[in-house]
Amino acid sequence: MGFTEKQETLVKESWEVLKQDIALFSLRFFSLILEIAPGAKNMFSFLRESEEIPQNNPKLKAHAVKVFKMTCESAIQLREKGQVVVGETTLKYLGDVHVKSGVIDPHFEVVKEALLRTVEEAVGKDKWNEEMKGAWAEAYDQLASAIKVEMNTNP
Template sequence: MGFTEKQEALVKESWEVLKQDIPRFSLLFFSLILEIAPAAKNMFSFLRDSDEIPQNNPKLKAQSSCCQGFQDEKTCESAIQLREKGEVIVTDTTLKYLGAVHVKSGVIDPHFEVVKEALLRTVKEAMGEEKWSEDTKGAWGEAYDQLSSAIKAEMNTTTTIAS
């Protein structure tokens, strides 16, 4: 059936809400990752050597705004591409960078599920109970799944080339 116009609209609408307070939702996003998978702390260079709780970590605050905004924007772009083209196409430069960064950090498939859960919970928090729906969850989930599939494919390419 493909990604529907309604799904694209749901992602765009919630992205507009998230953009209004990227620092707050970025911190929430990383806090959720660490809540779901505490060992993930060692995968982030800006968290590795810190005992600070996420809310008090100045490095996390600085890094999370950049990373979360990028993550959400790419997921939102994925939704638009799914609707327009039926697939996610990430520019070669961006995809190569994302693949290399994820390989270098030791990211494996289960990590993508942790990030997906944190992303969905962050969007839900941003939207509030009254605007959050299973349709919104499904739209973000599908867009994220397509983006992560493209990153995983590039990771495989990066790993193969390095071997």
Template sequence: MGFTEKQEALVKESWEVLKQDIPRFSLLFFSLILEIAPAAKNMFSFLRDTEEIPQNNPKLKAHAVKVLKMTCESAIQLREKGELVVTDTTLKYLGAVHVKSGVIDPHFEVVKEALLRTVNEAMGEEKWSEDMKGAWGEAYNQLASAIKAEMNNNNIAA
């Protein structure tokens, strides 16, 4: 069926809301990841040596923004091109970093759940819908699949 115009619009609409308070939603995003999977803390270099999530950690904020933005951009590409297009260098980097950090399939599901809960929080119950959940979920799944494929390439090369 492909990624629909409506799905793209839902992702773009919610991305605009997220961007309005990215420090808050970045912190929420990482808080949810660690609530779902506390052991994941050691996978993030900027969280490894602290007992709590630092409220003003610029690396945490920057990382969360990258994940949210790349997922949003994935949605736009899915609509415009019918597939996810990430530059080879970006994808190679993401694959290598995820392999080095020991990321495995279940970790992607944790991040997806945290992402969806973050978008839900940003949009509120009146604007959150199954359609929006599906749109973000599909965009994230496509991005995760591309990263996993590159991780497999990294493992083969290693």
């Protein structure tokens, strides 16, 4: 079965919740990434420089927002076209920036876990369910897969 309108709506609705406190959820997202994979800290320029996770760091926020937002856009594309299409320039840049930062395929699972837990906390136990989790997971996996293919393609 393809990506349904219901799934798209679930992702869009929870992105709206995340948007209401980007500073808080960005921070939470990074805390979870480092909780799951403490070694990931050194890949991020803005984390390398400090002992603790910096509060209100624009780069930290930018990365979190990109992951949240691009996953939401992927959900829309999956429902509309049945696949995730990232523009060639964007995809090349994404492949490049991650390879250069030392990111490898298994890191995408870490970020996925952190993303799902962040959304769960943001929407709350009452609204979070398997269907919402599945929708985010599917949209993220398809996006991550496009980035990984690009990362593993020689220039």
